[in-house]
Amino acid sequence: MQQLITRIREDADEFAFNELYRNHAHNFFRFAQSFVREREIAEEIVNDVLVRLWVERSKTDQIRNIQVYLYTSIKNACLNHIRSISSKRNNEMKVTEAYYFHLSVDPSQILISKELSLTMLTAVNDLPPRCKLIFKMVKEDGFSCKEVACILGLSDKTVFAQLSIALKKLHTILYAK
Amino acid sequence: MIESRFIELMAKHMGKSATPEEIKELEEFFIHFPEYRKMQNFTDVLTTEEKQSDTLMTKDLDQNLDKIWKEIKREESIVAPVEEAKIRPLSFLKWAAAVLLMGILAAVFFLAQKPDPLDRLALSGMQNIYVPFGKIRELQLPDGTRVKLNAGSSFSYPKVFSTKNRLVTLKGEGFFEVARDANRPFLVHTDKVMIKVLGTAFNVKAYSTDKKIEATLLSGKIQVGLNDKPEKNIVMKPNEKLTLINKGAATEYELEELPDLHKDEVAEIAWLSNKLVFTNERFDEVSTQIERRFDVKIVFENEALKKERISGVFKDESLEQALSFIKMTTSFKYRRDGGVIFLSLR
Structure with a gap:
């Protein structure tokens, strides 16, 4: 991603921008959808953030972690949108149920029984939305606890605690007997 | 515990x-x-589930990209962005000053706009098309001209052509069959050259990532003007190929006649029939064409490999097949990591 950003900044390379978009738009949309429910609005918000990235590409050399920057911008834009449509002042971050987990391989290929893995799957899907979002960002987007904390505007401790809650729940199911 | x-x-x-x-x-x-x-x-x-709507989305990504580029062009055409000021009662003098300032800004805006006809066109209904890697797109322009665009090309044209000319912009490669209209020349604008046509079939290859620009004329007559040397015009006759090589500040050019071949065998337009034709070309040039055709990224781990010469014709081969054919004549090995192919010496 950093390489693409350099090409965008130094050569105004439109292909690099398109590549960046194609590679990440998917994840950006899903992330935006964890704040705004509607897909169309999520897409619009992400597109706006990327228009700004191009228009202000000359300033990107001041950004240390571009991925964290983009996710943070998307989150802020989502919260602004929510504030603009709700009548009362609402500064609290509400996370929607945007993620559903599933197993990427046949349960027979993992070391635990099919029933057990299904129970665990249900357990992950039943986690509170915010906890699920954090679990997802760490697991799949490859962010560290610190980065997730930075993006969501939470403390490192909170993020770590949420992640532990998710793991603890799985652990209890696995070793209940 | x-x-x-x-x-x-x-x-x-x-x-x-x-x-x-x-x-x-x-x-x-x-x-x-x-x-x-x-x-x-x-x-x-454990992974998050891809919803059906998400996978359908892939097609819409390019539509979204078109929207984004339109928005960017619109934003960039606004010259001095005036900071959003909070509305607050102003004294008469401040109002007067504000009106004057707006007049000046408007003047600056129009003066800055005037010299470049492209910008004015961009403001009035332009169609922008981007062809993703691995794809070829065909379209018909409002005047009846047919254009076939190769992978990784950006093309824009007005929804309605002006009465004086037909101006389009191209970054990438396109084959044009221009509808005849002697009163309105057809103009293809690229980064480095401007091509003027009356009615003809020709191919332009002007990717901004390539060092070379090529124009191949099959029939009719075209005139090529260099953007950095407006006084220099090159007139091309049928079956001629013009190659421009970008050497820093200066642009060198070379006009050559194509051997008398059947239309299907002209390497320059082989992409039209989904073929890749290489005749003694450098490996790095070959690789950029493979990148566009198969939508992958190729990384050379050895500089020396870039200079190897490759010849061959590929039509329906998969990427793996194409690479293993090249391997028969050139000694190298490759490994694939997602969308990236790494090439190294054996």
Whole structure:
């Protein structure tokens, strides 16, 4: 991603921008959808953030972690949108149920029984939305606890605690007997 | 006790905040309590579900990109962005000053706009098309001209052509069959050259990532003007190929006649029938064409490999087949990592 950003900044390379978009738009949309429910609005918000990235590409050399920057911008834009449509002042971050987990391989290929893995799957899907979002960002987007904390505007401790809650729940199911 | 320490270590490991000692401790955990591996095993295969709507989305990505570029062009055409000021009662003098300032800004805006006809066109209904890697797109313009665009090309044209000319912009490669209209020349604008046509079939290859620009004329007559030397015009006759080589500040050009071949065999337009034709071309030039055709990224791990010469014709081959054919004549090995192909010496 950093390489693409350099090409965008130094050569105004439109292909690099398109590549960046194609590679990440998917994840950006899903992330935006964890704040705004509607897909169309999520897409619009992400597109706006990327228009700004191009228009202000000359300033990107001041950004240390571009991925964290983009996710943070998307989150802020989502919260602004929510504030603009709700009548009362609402500064609290509400996370929607945007993620559903599933197993990427046949349960027979993992070391635990099919029933057990299904129970665990249900357990992950039943986690509170915010906890699920954090679990997802760490697991799949490859962010560290610190980065997730930075993006969501939470403390490192909170993020770590949420992640532990998710793991603890799985652990209890696995070793209940 | 052991449990909570294990969860702490797992969380730290996942959240990338574990110290090397803690990672070692976690590994020891797994050795002493193999049972605990199940947990890692489970989280490893856990992924978020792709909803159906998400996979359908891939097609719409390009539509979204078109929208984004339109928006960017619109934003960039606004010259001095005036900061949004809070509305507050102004004294008469301030109003007067504000009106004057707006007059000046408007003047600056129009003066800045005037010299460049492209910008004015961009403001009035332009169609922008981007052809993703691995695709070829065909379209018909409002005047009846047919254009076929190769992978990785951006093309824009007005929804309605002006009465004086038909101006289009191209970054990439396109084959044009221009509808005849002697009163309105057809103009193809690229980064480095401007091509003027009356009615003809020709191919332009002007990717901004390539060092060379090529124009191949099959029938009719075209005139090529260099953007940095407006006084220099090159008139091309049928079956001629013009190559422009970008050498820093100066642009060199070379006009050559194509051997008398059947239309299907002209390498320059082989892409029209989904073929890739290489005749003694450098490997790095070949690789950029493969990148566009198969939508992959190719990385040379050895500089020397770039200079190898490649010849061959590919039509329906898969990427793997194409690479293994090239391997028959050129000694190299490759490995694939997702969308990236790494080439190195054997």
